[in-house]
Amino acid sequence: MASQTIDILCSQCGAFMLRYQKKGSGQLIKLYLDRVVEPDSLLRLKTVSNKSDLPALTCTDCGNRIGLPHEGGTYRMIKGSFRRKGVK
Numbered sequence: 703m704a705s706q707t708i709d710i711l712c713s714q715c716g717a718f719m720l721r722y723q724k725k726g727s728g729q730l731i732k733l734y735l736d737r738v739v740e741p742d743s744l745l746r747l748k749t750v751s752n753k754s755d756l757p758a759l760t761c762t763d764c765g766n767r768i769g770l771p772h773e774g775g776t777y778r779m780i781k782g783s784f785r786r787k788g789v790k
Contacts, residue, residue, distance in 0.1 A: 707739065707789040712761040712768065713782060719761060719768065720744055721789065730786060733759070733769055733777040748775065 704726070710719045710733075721739040724730060735748045747756060759769030759777050768784040769777035 709787045709789055710768070711785045711787060712764060712766050713785050714766040715761060715764040716785075717761055717763040719759075719784065724786075729781075730779050730784075732772065733779055735775045735777075 706724050708722050708724050708730075710722055710730075711717065712719055720741060722730075722733065723737040723739060725737075735744065738744045738748075754771070756771035756775075756777075758767050758771065759779075760767050766783055767780060769779045772778040
């Protein structure tokens with residue numbers, strides 16, 4: 703299974719949200735915290751074990767919500783709230 707590094711951008715304001723190591727092709731439905739490359743603020747969430755302790759994934763610039771906490775240290779991404787861009 704091929705992997706690629708992608709940037710996740712807010713669809714409302716275009717702000718950079720995070721850099722992610724995506725495996726496989728297709729849509730980004732679940733975001734696994736152990737595959738987040740940056741920023742450091744999200745890297746610290748890897749140690750959170752309880753879903754209720756995870757905050758919603760929101761844009762730091764405009765407050766647009768792009769992901770909701772899901773089980774097992776993952777986020778369920780909200781379709782249409784983010785854009786992805788391949789990193790070269």
